[in-house]
Amino acid sequence: MTPGDFHHLSVLPREVLALLQPQPGERFVDGTLGGGGHAGLILEAIGPNGQLLGLDRDPEALQAAGRRLATFGDRVILRQGNFSEAARFVAELGWQGVDGMLLDLGVSSHQLDTGRRGFSFQTEAPLDMRMDPEADMTAETAVNTLPEDELARIFREYGEERFARRIARRIVQVRARQPLKTTLELAELVRGAVPGGHVPARIHPATRVFQALRIFVNDELDSLRHGLQQGLDLLRSGGRLAVISFHSLEDRIVKQTFRREAHPCTCPPSLPICSCGRQPRIELLTRKGVRAGEAEVADNPRARSAVLRAVRRF
Missing domain, CATH: 3.40.50.150 (Vaccinia Virus protein VP39)
Known part of the structure; x- marks a missing residue:
């Protein structure tokens, strides 16, 4: 597009x-x-x-x-x-x-429908989420560099995510082997980290995490x-x-x-x-x-x- x-x-x-x-x-x-x-x-x-x-x-x-x-x-x-x-x-x-x-x-x-911007997990795209494409912070930088405690805080405060600590811990474990690069990678990680994440639901389990990262990246x-x-x-x-x-x-x-x-x-x-x-x-x-x-x-x-x-x- x-x-x-x-x-x-x-x-x-x-x-x-x-x-x-x-x-x-x-x-x-x-x-x-x-x-x-x-x-x-x-x-x-x-x-x-x-x-x-x-x-x-x-x-x-x-x-x-x-x-x-x-x-x-x-x-x-x-x-x-x-x-x-x-x-x-x-x-x-x-x-x-x-x-x-x-x-x-x-x-x-x-922004939501344009996959390359990384705001949505409906299609595979880079973990970007910047409203201003010239800004320094991206979602990829956040998930691959921030400490576990800070990630948990972001998911809890900005996404009101009840499993914030569990998701943050899983991100840190996975990125130690290989950095997270795409929206689908992160969405699947979240799905696997939360209880019942693979059970079909009206709201995807990664929705709050993506909201939280977008809010953080764009302040x-x-x-x-x-x-x-x-x-x-x-x-x-x-x-x-x-x-x-x-x-x-x-x-x-x-x-x-x-x-x-x-x-x-x-x-x-x-x-x-x-x-x-x-x-x-x-x-x-x-x-x-x-x-x-x-x-x-x-x-x-x-x-x-x-x-x-x-x-x-x-």
């Missing part, structure tokens, strides 16, 4: 627009551009005087989005980079804040923490930030960050009035996460796990 074949179905498009409420002439950041689906909808809404900065770590995504969004001309500015650096990119453009920002987390359909959770803070800092008064997450670790960080910024008071409940002086910066627009409906899930099964949360800056 070539870069020109990039494909990705944008999840919750109507819901994203309803929460971001892009208006003519506004400036937006799409911090996870992907194939440009959400960005195109936002650009249509902000009209001929609006601008959008699109960021993505994946150069293939940027190329595809550039083609898809070419009709918008210089109203769309594309940069390769992590959304955790959004403030730097916005400053380079000379923008004084933004009216809205979107983060659509996780891997794209294209996804720290990037999310920094990106959320930068997004909130960049918003003008009335500006909105929307985030789509795809697993519980991401959603927990988003939910806790938003709640902390919306309810920052640290005073004991027994105090009649607030004495800490901490004032909320944002209003929660989604008390509960918004999920895809049955029709969208039928068209795009990956939308099933998507959770959308949004806030408005005071």
